[in-house]
Structures are given as C-alpha cells and as structure tokens.
Amino acid sequence: SQELEQSPQSLIVQEGKNLTINCTSSKTLYGLYWYKQKYGEGLIFLMMLQKGGEEKSHEKITAKLDEKKQQSSLHITASQPSHAGIYLCGADITDSGTYKYIFGTGTRLKVLA
Amino acid sequence: DTGVSQDPRHKITKRGQNVTFRCDPISEHNRLYWYRQTLGQGPEFLTYFQNEAQLEKSRLLSDRFSAERPKGSFSTLEIQRTEQGDSAMYLCASAQTGTYEQYFGPGTRLTVT
Numbered sequence: 001s002q003e004l005e006q007s008p009q010s011l012i013v014q015e016g017k018n019l020t021i022n023c024t025s026s027k028t029l030y031g032l033y034w035y036k037q038k039y040g041e042g043l044i045f046l047m048m049l050q051k052g053g054e055e056k057s058h059e060k061i062t063a064k065l066d067e068k069k070q071q072s073s074l075h076i077t078a079s080q081p082s083h084a085g086i087y088l089c090g091a092d093i094t095d096s097g098t099y100k101y102i103f104g105t106g107t108r109l110k111v112l113a
Numbered sequence: 114d115t116g117v118s119q120d121p122r123h124k125i126t127k128r129g130q131n132v133t134f135r136c137d138p139i140s141e142h143n144r145l146y147w148y149r150q151t152l153g154q155g156p157e158f159l160t161y162f163q164n165e166a167q168l169e170k171s172r173l174l175s176d177r178f179s180a181e182r183p184k185g186s187f188s189t190l191e192i193q194r195t196e197q198g199d200s201a202m203y204l205c206a207s208a209q210t211g212t213y214e215q216y217f218g219p220g221t222r223l224t225v226t
Contacts, residue, residue: 004155031213042117042204042217043156088155092213098169101146103155 003027004091006104014112018077021107023089025070032072033090034063037106043088046074081111117218119205125224126195133191134221138207145188146215147180148204149173156204162188163210195225 005024013019023032031050035043047056052067060077076083086106093100118137126132138145143164148156159178161169164185174180177195182188192199202222206215 006155033213033215035217040202040220040222042219043206043215045214045216048213090155100169100171101158101161103148103157105153105155 002105003093003095003102004089004104006087006089006107008107009105010108010110012110012112013079015080016078018075019079019109020076021074021087021109023072023074023091023104025091025093027070027091027093027095029065029067029070029091029093031092032065034061034072034074035088035090035103037086037088039086076109079109079111081113084109084111117205117207117216119203119218119221121221122219123222123224125226128195128197128225130195131191131193132195132223133189134203134205134223136188136190136205136207136218138186138188138205139216140186142207142209142216143185144208144210144215145182146206146208147188147190148206150202150204150220151200159190192223195223197225199223200225 003026007022033048034046037043049065055064062075065072088106089104120135145162147159150156160180162182165182177193180190202220204220206217208215
C-alpha cells in the first residue's frame, strides 16, 4: 500500500476557483514537503512543514500540517493557468529504523482559462 | 550556479545494455539523492550520499544498479543489463546539510526497448 496517499488524483478547475489537495501518511511524519512538477521535468520545492498546526504560504498557495491526523493540505486560492501541473507531497519517515524519503503519487491539476 | 544538471536528458537503449547517468549537484551541496519515477507515480527513493559516502540505499536498488560519488561532487548511476522495467525518469537532487529543501535536476528519461 502507498505510504503517502494523495487525493484527489486529478483535478480540473475553472480559473479563479479555489482548490485543496490532501496528503495523508500511514507512518509518523518528521517533515512534510510540497513540490510542483511540470510534465517531464524535475520537481520544484514549494514549502516544508514540520510542526503540527504549522501553516505556510507562498503567493496564493497555502499548506497546513495536522500532526494528529498525519495529514497535510495544500490550498490554492483563485487558481490561474500557471498553477497547472503535478503537485507532489514528500515526507521524511523512518521505517524499521531506516530513513526513507518518500513521495505521494501526485495530483494532476488542470486550470481552465 | 545554474542548479542541478543531469546528463543525458534522454537515453534509449536495448535490453541487456549498460547505461550510465551523470548528476552534477549545486556546488556547495554535500547531500545528493537519486530517485526513479515512472509514469503516473511519485518519485521513489533509490540512494543518498553525504559527500562521497553512500549512506542509504533502497531495497529497490538491485545488484544491477550502482551509484558513486567519488569526489563528493558529481555522481553517476549505472544500470547493468538493462531490462524493460528499468524504463523510467531518473531524478537527481541535492541539498545542503542542515537544510531540508532538495533541489531537483531535470531528470534523465530512460527507455529500454
């Protein structure tokens, strides 16, 4: 089973609409990261959350971490076509004493102009 | 500094051949990571270097895979006797000790025919 579950898998929204992407971990999180990836390219770091209740913003993108639920949400306000891409959450976890850096499967976002 | 670079960007090879990829990290970064990403999936951690020392290696990294970072600068990832299942995007990332942000290269897309 996937250790980091993202939902939804894909999302199509009209320009100007708000949207939320969720990332839930089945393991204890030590750090939760959000990245954006354009098709066929590398990942661009958006932000990192470490503490429960932490919330960070970058332009129109806000991410929160719920430590109790082992979950993070990424919220985009007033979406624009430039927000289109694949959003990936990543996390530092330890599994049987071994450090792992894992990713979710990604959420494909399309913004219609 | 132009960021993390990877070479080649695309590689097509026949099954059974060996391939080698190169990653040049950001110069002051002493951590270097290799990931593999297949279509529709998030990146999967392969291995991690701190300077020239390979500190973590995923179980995904079979005996046909080997990675080196001989001088603690650039790294190479070699795949011997390639199989069709090795077809994927191979991503490299670098980071500075004490920071969490990983900077990703554009990736090397491998196609095994």
